[in-house]
Amino acid sequence: MSKSEGTVTERAVAADVPETMRGAVLFGPDDMRVVQRPVPMPGPGEVLVRVAMCGTCGTDLKILGGHFPQTPPFGEFIPGHEWTGTVAGLGESVDEFRIGDKVCIEAHAGCGGCDNCLIGRYTACLNYAxxxxxxxATGMxxxxxxxxxxxHNAKALYRMPESVSFEDAVLVTTAGTGLYGLDVAGGYVAGQSVVVFGPGPVGLMTVQLxxxxxxxxxxxxxxRPSRLEVGKRLGADHVINAKDTNVADAVLRLTGGEGADLSVEASGGPDCPQQAIEATKRGGKILLVAFYPGQVTMDLSAAIRKDITMYTSRGEGGNNVKRAVAMAGEGKLRGAELVTHRFPLDDITEAFRVVRERDGEPLKVVLVP
Incomplete structure (x- = not known):
């Protein structure tokens, strides 16, 4: 196929796109190698992006270990679901973008036709995978x-405002996760007290939201005190170190003895759902957005006695990445401050060692091709 500008009914690829590229391929559990692969060509409705950087997260550790369902076969699969870059090619029928546009993504592109996709719940697409x-689901x-x-599918791609950096854009999907959860749990928190469990990227973006x-x-x-300090800097009114104090008692003191209107569990700690039940007021809400290492035990009778409503949400559905992009463009979300480590793509093994071992207090580790 000729790499020409073309029209909206033809594929168009920038002249400087090479035939091959470097990509980190998963060959087996904990066996990620940077190898040469053909540059993928965009099909109808798709966009080719020159990646500027890609973030890592806890889900990637599960993928790297071979413990994530429905991934492509070993030897073929290139992970990474928090990335941003510049449009380098347009598939047939794509006229929403132009070559050279700076873009950020949401990870999930649903089928578009099932019941869940039609109401904006495409992270729970009934045709998942x-x-x-x-x-x-890119990188998954x-x-x-x-x-x-x-x-990437054009329907899950967003043009970045000029004021948004690539570092900010890496966290936009993360912000969309928090925003979607808040949307699912009712949308309005104005005038309410909120407890966020977990000062990781999702929790810290949710604090800002x-x-x-x-x-x-x-x-x-x-x-972790260092992460709680980041939370203060990003707007948390109070921080609680769960190692030093009883979380529920501390929340009750800060809320006049009532408990929080909304508790957001973004940590994935097995004890935190129970702490959320204890810290939430009667008639309040709990939002669970984290993944857990195994089964979780909690006192559901206590939640029922307190008439607590519990919600779950997965990923960044409901068009909430678009909303997060708009908020970042207005300076309402600060993502770049969460990027603590940068590695070249060739050092991806070392980058994941840092993530896994928490070496140097990493918050968001990014890979730069």
Whole structure:
């Protein structure tokens, strides 16, 4: 196929796109190698992106270990689901973008036709991982951003405002996760007290979101002082070190004895759902957005006695990445401050060692091709 500008009905690829690229391919559990691969070409409705950087997260550790369902086969699969870059090619029918546009992504592109997709719940697409039906989850069920180039569906791609840096954009999907959870749990936190469990990237972006949505106070719970300090800097009104104090008692003191209107569990700590039950007021809400290492035990009878409503959400559905992009463009979300480590793509093994061992207090580790 000629690499020409073409029209909206033809594929168009920038003249400087090479035939091959470097990509981090998963060959087996804990066996990630940077190798040469053909540059993928965008199909109808798809966009080729020159990757500027790709973030890492806890899900990537599960993928790296071979413990994530519905991934492509070993030897073919390029992970990475938090990436950003510049448009380098347009598939047939794509006229929403132009070559050279700076873009950020949401990881999930639903089939678009199932009941869940039609109401904006495409992270719970009923055709999840079914490529024939059109579903893609970059870096999870399809090749992702640990590479020099990646193909993505145009419907899950967003043009970046000029004021948004690539570092900010890496955290936009993360912000979309928090924003979608808040959307699922009712959308409004104005005037309410919110407790966020877990000062990781999702928790810290959720702290900022709740402050921008006029929560009366945002309380951040964690165990690492350095991350709690970041939370303070990003707007948390109070921080609680769960190693030093009883979380529920501390929250009750800060909320006049009532408990929080909303508790957001973003840590993945097995004890935290129970702490959320204890810290939430009667008639309040609990939002669970984390993944856990195994089964979780909690006192559901206590939640029922307190008439607590519990919600779960997965990923960044409901068009909330678009909302997060708009908030970042207005300076309401600060993502770049969470990027603590940068590694070249060739050092991806070392980058994941740092993530796994928490060497040097990493918060968001990014790979740069």
């Amino acid at each position: 079914n490529r024939a039906k059109g579903h893609r 069920t399809a090749n992702g951003g640990f590479a020099e180039y990646a193909v 709740c402050k921008q949505m006029a929560a009366s106070q945002v309380i951040l719970v964690g165990t």
